[in-house]
Amino acid sequence: MTVLHTQNMSICFGGLTAVMNLNLALEDKEIVGLIGPNGAGKTTAFNMITGVYAPTSGAVFLGDRNISGLRPDVISNLGIARTFQNIRLFRDMSVLENILVAGHQRLKSSLFASVVRLPSYHREERHMFEKARTLLEAVGLSDLEDEKATSLPYGKQRRLEIARALATEPSILLLDEPAAGMNPQESRELTDFIGQLREKFGLTILLIEHHMQVVMRVCERIYVLDYGQTIAEGKPEEIQRNERVIEAYLGGQDNA
Numbered sequence: 001m002t003v004l005h006t007q008n009m010s011i012c013f014g015g016l017t018a019v020m021n022l023n024l025a026l027e028d029k030e031i032v033g034l035i036g037p038n039g040a041g042k043t044t045a046f047n048m049i050t051g052v053y054a055p056t057s058g059a060v061f062l063g064d065r066n067i068s069g070l071r072p073d074v075i076s077n078l079g080i081a082r083t084f085q086n087i088r089l090f091r092d093m094s095v096l097e098n099i100l101v102a103g104h105q106r107l108k109s110s111l112f113a114s115v116v117r118l119p120s121y122h123r124e125e126r127h128m129f130e131k132a133r134t135l136l137e138a139v140g141l142s143d144l145e146d147e148k149a150t151s152l153p154y155g156k157q158r159r160l161e162i163a164r165a166l167a168t169e170p171s172i173l174l175l176d177e178p179a180a181g182m183n184p185q186e187s188r189e190l191t192d193f194i195g196q197l198r199e200k201f202g203l204t205i206l207l208i209e210h211h212m213q214v215v216m217r218v219c220e221r222i223y224v225l226d227y228g229q230t231i232a233e234g235k236p237e238e239i240q241r242n243e244r245v246i247e248a249y250l251g252g253q254d255n256a
Ligand SMILES: Nc1ncnc2c1ncn2[C@@H]1O[C@H](COP(=O)(O)OP(=O)(O)OP(=O)(O)O)[C@@H](O)[C@H]1O
Pocket: 013, 016, 018, 036, 037, 038, 039, 040, 041, 042, 043, 044, 045
């Protein structure tokens, strides 16, 4: 079952077509890679799927619903979450507080209930703490809940960022270069972690990544962009053999 697809999704910035006629489909619980050289249009594709930009032409569908151009918060509420290339944590907050803030959008209590602290709000708040702790346990950060977010080692900050995205209770998770800046040990752990996330949270995952070992190990299917155009789509072994891909991208990478 296709859970998300784009239909000839395109965007122009002035004279530059950053993404042209992208037809990408995610099947339920698939892990799919989106790769390509710098400036190929990968993050821009994420930005259109998550409502940061509206496509200039074409559309994004979540199930049967056309979500093109909806606001990012609306799209997040519909179950699409993302992480960013540069880690975006609340630097001075603890690990637990970072999760609590992210889960806030799922609160049902009214402003009035929270301001006068009605029992219903207390119940919901307690539930929020329980959920945040369950999430931290699931991503292996339980013992660090009181640490300042930025005091964590890099790999753990990435995990926390992913946990923050999960706090919005998504069904689809978009990861933008999660292995960026990681050492080989951390990126091996990340590969396993992404696989576990799908199982634990029943997620469909779309992954932008330059680290080819991570992509080839974790993705079941891969789309390759170059100058905004889709130059290949297929299984990892097909992509590795594809001449156009090798020429455009893999050939220039020493970690391919
Ligand atoms: N808001 C914008 N205004 C103008 N040009 C933009 C804007 N956003 C992206 N671009 C351009 O669109 C193209 C695609 O950029 P994008 O960031 O999507 O590439 P990418 O594949 O994610 O690259 P990288 O791997 O380096 O992150 C680039 O030429 C970029 O300069």
